Amino acid sequence: MLVMEMQRGVAGDLSRFPELAAVCAERDVVAHASQAAAAARAAGVRVVQCTAAFRADRAGTHIGNSPFIRRLLRDPEHMLEGTGAVEVLPELLHADDLESRRHHGFSPFTGTSLDTTLRALGVRTVVATGLSLNLGIPGLCIEAVDLGYRVVVVSDAVAGVPAEYGDEVMARTIGLLAARVTADELVRAWKDGE
Template sequence: MAVRTAVVCVECQDGVLGEHSVLPALGSDAAPLVKNIVRLADGARAAGIRVVHATFGGLLGAPTGTAPIWRRLAPATADWAPGHPAVAVVPELSHADDLVLPRRHGLSPTWRTELLPVLRGLDIDTIVLTGVSLNLALPMAAAEACHDGFTVVVPRDAVAGTPAAYGEAVLANTMRMLARITTTDELLDDWR
């Protein structure tokens, strides 16, 4: 599994999981998962597995789509741009060898972005999906990746939603239909 695998960290950035989160409830509920993602990313790098950060770089222009979340997030992220602290990968996860692929539109890190084509170009066929959130981005990304022929693996202790109980329900009732659900420790054991 390891040779054609990538760990994809979704929105593990200061403006989402850091102290300046535009979604403070999510940031709080997701705080425990960061240490597991750090362990997973370190283990992946040691095993020669690519680590990719799919960040949200702020909107360019009007929001695409009509989701109510845009009314809340558009003003809060209006000044986000390359170099803004909010778009930076959280420091404990940042590594010089990682690939950072920001998006400037959409609720999903895969919808009309270069993430899946880049992974395909790197000969990746298995995505270990981590980060946030189980409310929107992760189920959308898992479904789109499956549609594109990728195998998706989700370590349950390296993803979060808000409230936390809802995230658990999404894992049990939605993500299990799209991905193999596992844990950080199980993946690290596989990669050793």
């Protein structure tokens, strides 16, 4: 199970994305992701926290190739290594979880060891939760499919902004790339050994 950017500086108490944090709160995204992660661990499914962070000197980050990244990094304090903003939300973190951190881009595979880690674990299917449906989750799904993984997205454990746009992405993009289940459906499937 891949938990994408469920960090304090994205959806938590230190969020710099108030609209996204509000959608997460309204739709209980964190609770659903936490429910799915707990079920994964109980079923022996490894949870990988896919996090993003920046160095203060921005080394390793492509700044000029994306308007969104340029805008984010105007704030010299945004998602800095070693700060509370990059910490995984406490309700989603467990000592047995793995972490895959990236310093550039929008998806968890490029420039990280995530693919190597998953292959070493014998993974063939990834279950995606987290943020956001605007960039990160579609990127995760496309790259995972391109790398040969089967993808399942937990529909009530992801969000985008505005919320209606996120719903459209789920229907029109994610539906072409991945199976979609709710957290409750996933919990039942793992309890039944599927």
